[in-house]
Every structure is written in C-alpha cells, then in structure tokens.
Amino acid sequence: MDTIFALASAPGRAGVAVIRISGPAAFPAVHELTGAGMAGRGLSVRRLFDSSGDVLDDAVVLGFPGPGSFTGEDVVELQIHGSVAGVSAVLGRLAELPDLRLAEPGEFTRRALENNRMDLAQVEGLADLIDAETEAQRKQAQAVLGGALGAVADGWREKLIRAAALIEATIDFAEEEVPVDVTPEVSALLIAVQDELSHEIKGVRIAERIRSGFEVAIVGPPNAGKSTLLNTLAGRAAAITSEIAGTTRDVIEVRMDLAGLPVTLLDTAGLREAEDKVEAMGVALARERAAAADLRVFLMSEEEVPQDLRQNGDIAMRPKADLLMDASDAISGLTGQGVDVLVSRIEEILTHRSASAGLATRERHRWAMMTAQDGLIAAQGLLEQGPEMYDLAAEDLRHAIRALESLVGRVDVENLLDEIFSSFCLGK
Numbered sequence: 513m514d515t516i517f518a519l520a521s522a523p524g525r526a527g528v529a530v531i532r533i534s535g536p537a538a539f540p541a542v543h544e545l546t547g548a549g550m551a552g553r554g555l556s557v558r559r560l561f562d563s564s565g566d567v568l569d570d571a572v573v574l575g576f577p578g579p580g581s582f583t584g585e586d587v588v589e590l591q592i593h594g595s596v597a598g599v600s601a602v603l604g605r606l607a608e609l610p611d612l613r614l615a616e617p618g619e620f621t622r623r624a625l626e627n628n629r630m631d632l633a634q635v636e637g638l639a640d641l642i643d644a645e646t647e648a649q650r651k652q653a654q655a656v657l658g659g660a661l662g663a664v665a666d667g668w669r670e671k672l673i674r675a676a677a678l679i680e681a682t683i684d685f686a687e688e689e690v691p692v693d694v695t696p697e698v699s700a701l702l703i704a705v706q707d708e709l710s711h712e713i714k715g716v717r718i719a720e721r722i723r724s725g726f727e728v729a730i731v732g733p734p735n736a737g738k739s740t741l742l743n744t745l746a747g748r749a750a751a752i753t754s755e756i757a758g759t760t761r762d763v764i765e766v767r768m769d770l771a772g773l774p775v776t777l778l779d780t781a782g783l784r785e786a787e788d789k790v791e792a793m794g795v796a797l798a799r800e801r802a803a804a805a806d807l808r809v810f811l812m813s814e815e816e817v818p819q820d821l822r823q824n825g826d827i828a829m830r831p832k833a834d835l836l837m838d839a840s841d842a843i844s845g846l847t848g849q850g851v852d853v854l855v856s857r858i859e860e861i862l863t864h865r866s867a868s869a870g871l872a873t874r875e876r877h878r879w880a881m882m883t884a885q886d887g888l889i890a891a892q893g894l895l896e897q898g899p900e901m902y903d904l905a906a907e908d909l910r911h912a913i914r915a916l917e918s919l920v921g922r923v924d925v926e927n928l929l930d931e932i933f934s935s936f937c938l939g940k
Contacts, residue, residue, distance in 0.1 A: 513585070513623065515541065516615035517606045519599060526594030531602060534620055537611035538586040542573060544609055545590075545602075553577055560592070563608060568601050569593055583620055584627025625921065632921025633661040636874060640723055647772035648722050648866060652873065661871040662920045664712070668705045668884070669916050675701040676909040679895075679902050695895060702892050709885045715870025716878040721806060723873050725767065725774035726862050729802040731821065732811030734782030736831040741811070741845030742766060742779040745855070762794060763801050771859035773866060778805060783818065807861060809854065811843070825861050829854060872919075880919040887912030 515535025521528070533541055542548075545568075546558040554575050560568040572591040581587040592602055606612050621638060624630045630638070637656030644650040655661075678694040730738045746766040764779040780798030781791065802808055802821055810817045811831040833842035833849045843850030872878060891908035894901040 515612045516619055517541075517603070517612055518615040518620070519603065520589070520620075521594070523596075523599075525596060529592050529594035529599045531590040531592065531599070531606070532615075532620060533588045533590070533606070533612070534581070534583045534585050534615075534623060535612075536586060537609070538588045539575065541606065541609055541612060542575075542588055545605060546573070553580075560590070560602060560605070562601070562605050568605060569598050571602075579627065579629075582629065583623040584629045585623060631659070631662045633665075633877070633919065634659055635921070637661075640873065646769045646774045649774060652719065652722050652869065655871060656873060661877070664708075664871060665916050665919045668708065669913055671701045671705050672888075672909055672913050672916070676906055676913065679906045679909065682899060683902050683906065699892065699895060702888050702895070706885060706888050706892075709881050709888070712870040712872055713878055713881050713885070715868055716872045716875075716881075718865055718869040719871070719873040720875070722773065722866055722869055725776050726807065727776050727778060727801075727805040728807045728809060728858060729778040729780055729798075729805035730809050730811065731780055731798070731802045732782065732831060734784055736782065736811040737843075737845050738782070738811055739764070739779050741843065741851070742777055744845040744848060744851055745777055763797060770855065771863050773859075773862050775858070775862065778802070806865075807858065809858070825865075827854065827857055827861075877919060880915050883915040884912040884919075887915065 513535055515533065515537035517531060517533040519529060520532040521530040542558070545560045547561065548558065556573050558571055558573045560571050562568050569592045574589040574591070576582070576587040576589075578585040578587070590602065592598055603614075607614065621630070621635055625632060625635055634657050637653050637658075640653035641650065641657055644653050675698045678698050682694055730742060732738050742764065746768065762781075766777045766779075768775055768777065778801055780802055781794035783795060783798065786792040786795050799821065808821060808823065808826045810822075810826065810828040812828060813830050814828045817826070817828050829850060830836065830842040831844070832846075833839040833844040834847045835844075836842055839849060843854055845851065872881065887908045891905045891912065894905035894908065
C-alpha cells in the first residue's frame with residue numbers, strides 16, 4: 513500500500529496539532545524530516561527540517577510499528593505546535609517526499625479494517641464516537657467500538673456453524689446408519705440464536721434513537737404557550753411568540769441534552785380548523801410530525817387530547833399555569849412553573865425506553881439480523897420435515913451465517929465501504 517499522511521487533529525489554530533503517517537515509508541519519512549533514523553516503537557522530541565535544512569518546528573514523535581498499530585501498518589504521529597502556518601509547512605514537506613501522499617477521508621480507519629484490526633461494526637462505532645454529543649451516545653458508541661456487537665455476532669455464527677456441521681454430517685452418512693439423532697441439538701441451537709436475534713432486533717430502534725436523537729413534539733391549540741415553553745426549555749428565543757393565534761406555521765426544532773440523551777424538541781402549529789391555507793398546511797405538518805415523534809407533550813387537559821395522536825407514555829399538562837387558580841398538573845413557559853416537572857417526566861420516560869436498547873445501532877444491522885432470522889426460521893421448518901429435507905435446511909443455515917458475517921463486514925459489504933468512510937475526516 514501507499515504511505516499516507518494527514519492532519520489527525522481538528523484544523524485551525526490550536527495548542528498542539530497531530531499529523532499521522534501510515535505505511536511502509538512512515539519511519540523513513542521521519543528520517544527525511546529529522547535527519548535521524550527511528551528504530552520502531554518509542555517517543556522522542558525531534559526538530560523537523562524542510563528540504564533546504566531550515567527548521568520547520570520541534571515535534572514529539574511517536575512510533576507504532578505494525579501490525580500492532582491502529583492501521584496494522586507502521587505508523588508515526590507528529591505532535592507539533594498547532595499554528596495554521598506550521599501545520600501547512602509540515603504537511604507540505606511530507607507531500608514533497610516521493611513515497612507519500614495525502615490520505616483520503618477515512619483511509620486510516622479503512623486500512624485498520626482491511627488489516628483486520630477492526631470489524632465493520634467497530635468502524636461504525638468509531639464514527640459514532642467521533643460524532644457523540646451526549647453521554648448516552650458516547651457509551652453506546654464505545655460499546656460497539658469495543659467489539660461488543662462483533663463478539664455477539666461471532667457467538668451466533670459459532671452456534672450456527674455447529675448446527676450446520678451436524679446437518680452436513682448426517683447428509684454425508686445418509687447411506688449408513690447414523691448412531692445419534694442430531695435433530696434435537698440442531699433445533700436447540702437454532703432456537704437459541706433465534707431468541708437472541710429477536711431480542712437484539714427489538715432493541716435496534718431505541719439504539720438508533722440514542723444515536724440520532726429522540727423527538728419530543730409539543731402539541732396543543734393556538735396560544736397555548738407552546739413556543740414560549742420551547743424557548744424556556746431551549747434557554748433562548750428559538751421560536752417567535754405572539755398573542756396572535758396561528759403565529760407558528762412551520763415545525764421549529766431545538767436539539768438539547770436531557771439526562772445524557774440527545775433530544776430534539778418540536779414546536780408545532782396550533783391544532784385547530786384553519787381557514788387560512790398556509791396555516792392549514794402548518795397544522796397538517798404538525799399532526800404528521802407529532803404522530804411520528806417518540807413522545808408528545810400535550811398542552812391541554814387529559815380530556816382534550818386528540819385520541820388519534822395519543823400514544824402510550826405521552827404527557828398532558830394544562831397550559832398557562834400562571835393564570836389558573838388550581839395549577840396542579842399545569843405548566844407555564846412564561847414563569848417556569850411546572851417546567852422542572854415536565855423535564856423530569858421526559859427524562860424518566862426516555863431513560864426507561866433507552867434501557868431496552870441493543871448493541872445493534874443501524875438499519876443495516878437490523879436488516880442483517882432479520883435476514884439471518886428468516887434463514888433460521890426456514891431451516892427450522894425444513895428440519896422438522898425429516899432427513900430428506902436436510903440439504904435444503906443446510907442451505908438456509910449457510911444463508912443465515914452469511915448474513916451474520918455481513919453484519920461485521922466479512923462479506924457482501926464492498927458497496928457500503930465508500931459511503932461509510934466518506935463521513936470520516938482526513939486524519940481518521
């Protein structure tokens with residue numbers, strides 16, 4: 513492979529910038545920059561020079577010989593002063609070396625995958641960890657990056673390979689008397705994997721929500737204080753507020769962190785029969801987004817909540833608590849009364865739902881597991897029909913195993929790689 517290099521830290525002015533080099537010419541590149549060789553793993557402080565012998569910078573040089581590095585190749589990291597001009601000068605010097613080229617987005621991580629330092633699920637976990645904004649996202653991404661999903665998938669694969677081997681043995685000795693009926697053991701293995709797959713598939717939607725964010729829609733009639741409540745929760749004037757009914761026409765979104773969970777609050781148009789065409793479009797959009805949200809906060813009494821929008825776990829609180837004689841179960845975005853209660857209830861509901869999240873976090877994972885599950889169900893049905901159907905059952909088992917292998921990137925993922933790695937920065 514070529515030797516690649518890139519800035520691994522964020523671009524722009526900083527105290528320290530990290531430049532990463534990976535490939536067979538990584539250590540020779542250090543010699544070109546410093547005039548001194550580098551034996552292998554280690555840390556040293558070196559002065560970097562340009563092609564004319566002028567000083568570029570002083571750097572901390574870290575060496576990681578392959579295959580024990582991040583990419584599985586020889587890797588060098590240069591920690592230099594983080595000035596824009598200094599970084600540009602060092603990158604320019606590296607670009608002058610004949611065996612080096614600038615890395616493409618995600619190329620370091622792609623090499624780690626190709627050199628079996630990571631599986632595809634771990635690559636996705638790394639991407640999620642880089643993008644993590646909340647504690648729940650960080651923990652979820654760290655679990656996937658740590659190989660938890662790959663370990664579970666390997667466990668399923670081992671059980672299915674055992675089941676397939678038993679069936680194949682029966683087929684191979686079809687003309688002879690097989691001393692042991694393998695059907696009970698094979699059936700037990702298939703059922704065990706099916707149960708675990710079902711559990712993991714159920715947790716994908718919540719895991720996706722932790723990764724991408726929960727949506728909480730604020731719903732109510734015009735002038736119920738929805739926009740005022742949104743502004744109070746956001747801590748800023750995110751939405752226009754007015755005494756004129758129907759001010760909000762579009763859905764206004766505010767992203768925030770609640771109990772370590774990513775949450776997007778939706779301020780929607782007031783629900784009513786609108787005569788104005790634009791407002792009617794806003795009301796229709798409000799109903800659509802509210803129905804699709806993970807949770808709805810209705811600013812109205814329980815009796816007034818539209819039943820076609822109501823779902824389990826939704827919250828109803830009477831609006832404008834500051835104007836009510838009896839303010840129990842009421843809220844006011846203007847004075848803040850009841851806001852803490854609402855936030856606590858939202859956090860409790862979403863935290864409870866998050867507890868059911870699985871290790872699989874993406875639609876691709878769900879599809880692979882459902883494909884494997886379909887293969888197991890088909891194999892189980894054929895197994896129950898007797899030895900004459902074992903050939904077909906074995907084929908369905910191989911199909912299921914192949915689906916699980918695609919989960920961690922062993923097969924059938926070439927068409928996904930460019931899309932996945934294009935989201936990474938150059939230095940990753």
